[in-house]
Amino acid sequence: MKVLYFAWLRSKIGVATETFDPPAEVTDVGTLVEWLKTRSPKHADALANSKVVKVAVNQEHVAYDHPVSAGDEVALFPPVTGG
Amino acid sequence: MKVLYFAWLRSKIGVATETFDPPAEVTDVGTLVEWLKTRSPKHADALANSKVVKVAVNQEHVAYDHPVSAGDEVALFPPVTGG
Amino acid sequence: MTVKVQREDFDVGAELAAMTRGRTSIGGVTLFVGLVRDMAGGAEVSAMTLEHYPGMTEKQLEAIEAEARARWPLDDALIIHRYGRLEPGDQIVLVATASAHRDAAFDSCHFLIDWLKTKAPFWKLEATPEGERWVEAKGSDDDAAARWAKES
Amino acid sequence: MTVKVQREDFDVGAELAAMTRGRTSIGGVTLFVGLVRDMAGGAEVSAMTLEHYPGMTEKQLEAIEAEARARWPLDDALIIHRYGRLEPGDQIVLVATASAHRDAAFDSCHFLIDWLKTKAPFWKLEATPEGERWVEAKGSDDDAAARWAKES
Numbered sequence: 047m048k049v050l051y052f053a054w055l056r057s058k059i060g061v062a063t064e065t066f067d068p069p070a071e072v073t074d075v076g077t078l079v080e081w082l083k084t085r086s087p088k089h090a091d092a093l094a095n096s097k098v099v100k101v102a103v104n105q106e107h108v109a110y111d112h113p114v115s116a117g118d119e120v121a122l123f124p125p126v127t128g129g
Numbered sequence: 130m131k132v133l134y135f136a137w138l139r140s141k142i143g144v145a146t147e148t149f150d151p152p153a154e155v156t157d158v159g160t161l162v163e164w165l166k167t168r169s170p171k172h173a174d175a176l177a178n179s180k181v182v183k184v185a186v187n188q189e190h191v192a193y194d195h196p197v198s199a200g201d202e203v204a205l206f207p208p209v210t211g212g
Numbered sequence: 213m214t215v216k217v218q219r220e221d222f223d224v225g226a227e228l229a230a231m232t233r234g235r236t237s238i239g240g241v242t243l244f245v246g247l248v249r250d251m252a253g254g255a256e257v258s259a260m261t262l263e264h265y266p267g268m269t270e271k272q273l274e275a276i277e278a279e280a281r282a283r284w285p286l287d288d289a290l291i292i293h294r295y296g297r298l299e300p301g302d303q304i305v306l307v308a309t310a311s312a313h314r315d316a317a318f319d320s321c322h323f324l325i326d327w328l329k330t331k332a333p334f335w336k337l338e339a340t341p342e343g344e345r346w347v348e349a350k351g352s353d354d355d356a357a358a359r360w361a362k363e364s
Numbered sequence: 365m366t367v368k369v370q371r372e373d374f375d376v377g378a379e380l381a382a383m384t385r386g387r388t389s390i391g392g393v394t395l396f397v398g399l400v401r402d403m404a405g406g407a408e409v410s411a412m413t414l415e416h417y418p419g420m421t422e423k424q425l426e427a428i429e430a431e432a433r434a435r436w437p438l439d440d441a442l443i444i445h446r447y448g449r450l451e452p453g454d455q456i457v458l459v460a461t462a463s464a465h466r467d468a469a470f471d472s473c474h475f476l477i478d479w480l481k482t483k484a485p486f487w488k489l490e491a492t493p494e495g496e497r498w499v500e501a502k503g504s505d506d507d508a509a510a511r512w513a514k515e516s
Contacts (some may be wrong), residue, residue: 136337
């Protein structure tokens, strides 16, 4: 699974992209975000407020109950501010 | 007095501009138009329907009761069709 | 604030650059470029000639531009209108309005072009396969301009 | 129909010419050019950096352009959006819509820029005298996009 971070999520976490095999308990966006929080204190801080963390799976906006699997590209980002 | 004709008024009358000293009975746009009709059959034909003859005096739109005098520039034209 | 009534074509990119160069208060510019269509009123139009009243045209365009500036917060406004013979595909008119606020730029540009298309002192002579004909004023265009009438 | 997301500046005159060249069914083109303002939210902005999600951005811009084409009778539509570092006065975005009908050109262009300014997947990092700060999403812009919501 490839995870991308944008804007201040990227700044706070300190990386733009992570690639890993998620553990079995990661089945949807919600469980993925919970698991990401355990990776480092920076992850936990950046992802603390899920209201301001939007998600796209394979470049489509999705809700937190959307399923994710190993081959997916998952992007986490703040609400867009437009151009 | 200088009188200018535009668009099909000019085509019908056959001249773009006329300069003359109007007779004493010409005091406003209405009497001017009536007098212009007497100048030739072409004038009479072109000016027959005053609903489609708009008037500007010194480059300002005016109604038929607007006064005219010897030094004025009077323009007669059909309703504008825009750009 | 500029009004030009001219026979020559205009360069939209150059006009835009002149309007925005060195200015950093403008959030956006709305532009409308009017072109000659090859179909008008169902008949094929091979060319048209726009006649106008030199002097009065400029006065009226300056007055409507001043009205747009009074009604919307504009940094700048530009109207260029051509006259003379024009062929399908030719540019006829450019309206550009610059503002910090995009709604003001859109509304003022739309207002100006609706006015220009209906009230500007131009008369159209169309060349068709059946010969030349003077275009008559249209009611639908008056409706477009009427929407901008202010409630008193 | 074209969508470009690019770091480079764009030439509005050249884009307009490419859209209209050789086409005689277009009555008019409405364009909106967005520029970087030096003031944003009251603080002085010396530069901003637009970040985006390559791939997803293009997909979303193509989708909204397709929606505009479905809602209005357009001959053509163009969106160019820049990303990267931009300074006050720089061009950010160009929207151009071409139609036989000027209302369709205006409404579709306005619709697209309202969407781009609120929903397009870009994030703004502003450089101010107090340092860099990520811009937060604004409610007023959402209202601008909401006006175009279709009644179902």
